[in-house]
Amino acid sequence: MSNLHSGLQPGRLVHLRTPRLKARFGSTAVLLRSNGETATLFTDAGKADVRRQDFSIPSKPVADCLPMRLRLPFGDWEDDDGSRVLFSRDFCPLWRIGPSDTITPDMPWRPISRHRENRYWDFRTAPWCDRTTEMRMETLLQKIGITSDPILGDALFMMIRNSDLSIREAVMEMGRKVTEPM
Structure with missing residues (x-):
């Protein structure tokens, strides 16, 4: 080479x-x-x-x-238990904010009951195109108290190993690995 x-x-x-x-x-x-x-x-x-x-x-x-698409929220859902679930542009859960305001990283392969959906930006104002949206999303995460990367970031490692995978395919593979018996 x-x-x-x-x-x-x-x-x-x-x-x-x-x-x-x-x-x-x-x-x-x-x-x-x-x-x-x-x-x-x-x-x-x-x-x-x-x-x-x-x-x-x-x-x-x-x-x-970690690229913005894998860490910044696109919106939030309300789950069955009243939790607020921040989700990515690919509609993968990022963070769960419980009814008592406890914040936990969410498993991106986990199905969510979507009682309500709120989107924070659209295609014209995506954070990778609009610095104002980027700063707004970064500020939102800071105000909530999120200082680490979400589990969804691990999908990038799956795509590095197999570049043919989409984000959703990498997430499904991650979920299979977690649920497979040892």
Whole structure:
């Protein structure tokens, strides 16, 4: 393998260098697959197939970051017990806020009884396109007291191992692994 492609291993953090994606120019993305000429990245907005010139390998180490699509809420549901469940853009549970305001990470594969749904933003104001929405969602998480990443973030590791998986497929695989007998 040539030196040009030696840093292009799955899981590598890269910087976006194209304005044609939904995610911001210069933002960090995770490399899922590369064949030298093209690559599949996981950006703040989700999976994207790009040309090699659409991203760069940072010259200095980049702090780990979980893409917005896997950590920022798209809205909330009310569950059977009155809990409020924050969910992702892919409609996966992120956090459960119990009736007594206890906050717990939620299992993204868990079915939710959706008595009510409230959405925080739409496609035009997605946090990866609109800094105001991004800051509003970050502030919401801080006010609630959420300071760690949700379990949904583990779906990214599944997609690094198998770049053909969608977020929902990775979540279902995670759920199967948890429920399989040892």
